[in-house]
Amino acid sequence: MSKVVSAGVILIGDELLSGRTQDTNLGTIAKWLEPLGVRVMEARIIADNADTISATVKDFSARFDYVFTTGGIGPTHDDITADCIAAAFGMGISEREDALAQLRERYDESELNAARRRMARIPDGASLIKNPVSQAPGFQTHNVFTLAGVPQIMRGMLTDISYRIKGGVTLKSITVTVEGIGEGDAAAPLAHIEKEHPGVSIGSYPFFNDELRGVNFVARAEDEAVLEAVKAALEDLAAKLGG
Amino acid sequence: MSKVVSAGVILIGDELLSGRTQDTNLGTIAKWLEPLGVRVMEARIIADNADTISATVKDFSARFDYVFTTGGIGPTHDDITADCIAAAFGMGISEREDALAQLRERYDESELNAARRRMARIPDGASLIKNPVSQAPGFQTHNVFTLAGVPQIMRGMLTDISYRIKGGVTLKSITVTVEGIGEGDAAAPLAHIEKEHPGVSIGSYPFFNDELRGVNFVARAEDEAVLEAVKAALEDLAAKLGG
Numbered sequence: 001m002s003k004v005v006s007a008g009v010i011l012i013g014d015e016l017l018s019g020r021t022q023d024t025n026l027g028t029i030a031k032w033l034e035p036l037g038v039r040v041m042e043a044r045i046i047a048d049n050a051d052t053i054s055a056t057v058k059d060f061s062a063r064f065d066y067v068f069t070t071g072g073i074g075p076t077h078d079d080i081t082a083d084c085i086a087a088a089f090g091m092g093i094s095e096r097e098d099a100l101a102q103l104r105e106r107y108d109e110s111e112l113n114a115a116r117r118r119m120a121r122i123p124d125g126a127s128l129i130k131n132p133v134s135q136a137p138g139f140q141t142h143n144v145f146t147l148a149g150v151p152q153i154m155r156g157m158l159t160d161i162s163y164r165i166k167g168g169v170t171l172k173s174i175t176v177t178v179e180g181i182g183e184g185d186a187a188a189p190l191a192h193i194e195k196e197h198p199g200v201s202i203g204s205y206p207f208f209n210d211e212l213r214g215v216n217f218v219a220r221a222e223d224e225a226v227l228e229a230v231k232a233a234l235e236d237l238a239a240k241l242g243g
Numbered sequence: 244m245s246k247v248v249s250a251g252v253i254l255i256g257d258e259l260l261s262g263r264t265q266d267t268n269l270g271t272i273a274k275w276l277e278p279l280g281v282r283v284m285e286a287r288i289i290a291d292n293a294d295t296i297s298a299t300v301k302d303f304s305a306r307f308d309y310v311f312t313t314g315g316i317g318p319t320h321d322d323i324t325a326d327c328i329a330a331a332f333g334m335g336i337s338e339r340e341d342a343l344a345q346l347r348e349r350y351d352e353s354e355l356n357a358a359r360r361r362m363a364r365i366p367d368g369a370s371l372i373k374n375p376v377s378q379a380p381g382f383q384t385h386n387v388f389t390l391a392g393v394p395q396i397m398r399g400m401l402t403d404i405s406y407r408i409k410g411g412v413t414l415k416s417i418t419v420t421v422e423g424i425g426e427g428d429a430a431a432p433l434a435h436i437e438k439e440h441p442g443v444s445i446g447s448y449p450f451f452n453d454e455l456r457g458v459n460f461v462a463r464a465e466d467e468a469v470l471e472a473v474k475a476a477l478e479d480l481a482a483k484l485g486g
Contacts, residue, residue: 045269111427115431
């Protein structure tokens with residue numbers, strides 16, 4: 001079995017935990033990593049609390065090949081992620097000229113107040129991640145990429161990351177949809193198909209509303225030929241159940 | 244300061260980590276808990292892996308007053324949450340008559356195959372949580388509520404939980420929106436306002452697109468009078484900055 005290259009995602013912000021803001025960054029990062037051959041193994045949504053952020057970064061950095069954090073790198077008092085990353089790695093942190101230069105592309109000197117200059121505070125030795133949307137950079141420390149929380153800005157920063165990632169084998173996936181059945185109708189044959197095809201994992205995802213119920217079967221595998229065989233088996237099953 | 248009653252949320256499913264499915268259950272649970280006086284302190288999104296599920300449940304059950312899990316209680320081979328909860332608490336697990344009775348409200352005997360009967364496997368001593376949408380029940384073990392992953396079903400199950408929760412003090416919140424400014428314009432006075440009003444936490448949430456930028460200030464506090472004073476201060480600030 002090929003090595004799986006793993007990622008962990010840390011979503012930082014009280015507003016995500018209160019339900020005020022609906023995260024979409026996890027899905028964006030996961031889908032962006034898939035063709036690079038990197039799989040998200042775990043995600044955590046944590047509060048704007050310095051100890052929690054530092055401890056989670058340290059833990060994830062040790063457990064996963066790559067780590068992505070989103071949120072908490074803006075100019076206000078609740079933006080503490082950069083300091084927490086520095087603390088997690090025992091690094092110093094200070095205002096950096098290269099980061100200030102990027103801020104100057106957006107702000108003239110009168111706008112570059114103390115709050116905005118906070119966005120140029122970067123852990124020692126970190127490399128900057130360009131922000132084509134609003135200039136204030138993200139940064140990479142070891143295997144941890146620290147990105148903005150605003151989805152448009154986060155997506156922009158991803159464009160300056162792919163060349164830093166050494167991915168593994170990519171997983172291919174296929175989906176077969178059957179309307180008008182419940183999961184329970186398919187469970188036994190589904191487990192059988194998975195067992196018969198080593199290296200394939202099959203998930204079963206019901207959709208459900210007052211009008212219609214049905215199931216999506218999603219199969220994932222590294223080997224395209226095996227996946228084709230599974231697809232045929234699932235389509236047979238679908239015809240039997242849905243027909 | 245009053246005791247904060249805490250909750251942790253565990254979202255289970257490979258499909259959430261791959262980005263195939265966008266979770267909405269965290270926000271639903273958080274907003275539903277807010278008027279009960281319970282705050283979500285952390286959420287984890289984890290894979291369909293038995294050891295990870297058991298370990299996370301055990302950890303969260305010890306750290307938070309209440310724990311909610313979503314996902315993995317359907318009839319298929321990848322639905323392993325009930326067994327993992329039993330393992331986490333060292334409980335036995337078996338098919339239970341009371342759970343079967345709820346399934347019989349939906350399925351006649353011919354539909355109640357081995358796969359669907361799996362949904363009546365409940366950890367020993369757990370109390371059932373009614374499912375008004377599709378009948379297969381959730382369950383409560385100690386301080387852990389195990390719910391379905393499908394959002395409509397999950398929401399239905401919440402209706403059978405509130406009387407089991409002993410909440411704490413509720414947090415009130417207010418929002419003041421300022422268009423046409425960036426966060427950096429407000430950072431210093433915002434920190435000042437927070438410092439001047441103990442017991443209030445103020446978050447600053449930029450919104451951003453090609454047409455418009457602006458910031459939402461969100462203040463939270465237990466004490467309504469203090470919150471009113473903060474609102475007035477934020478509105479003053481907004482008038483100064485936005486005007």
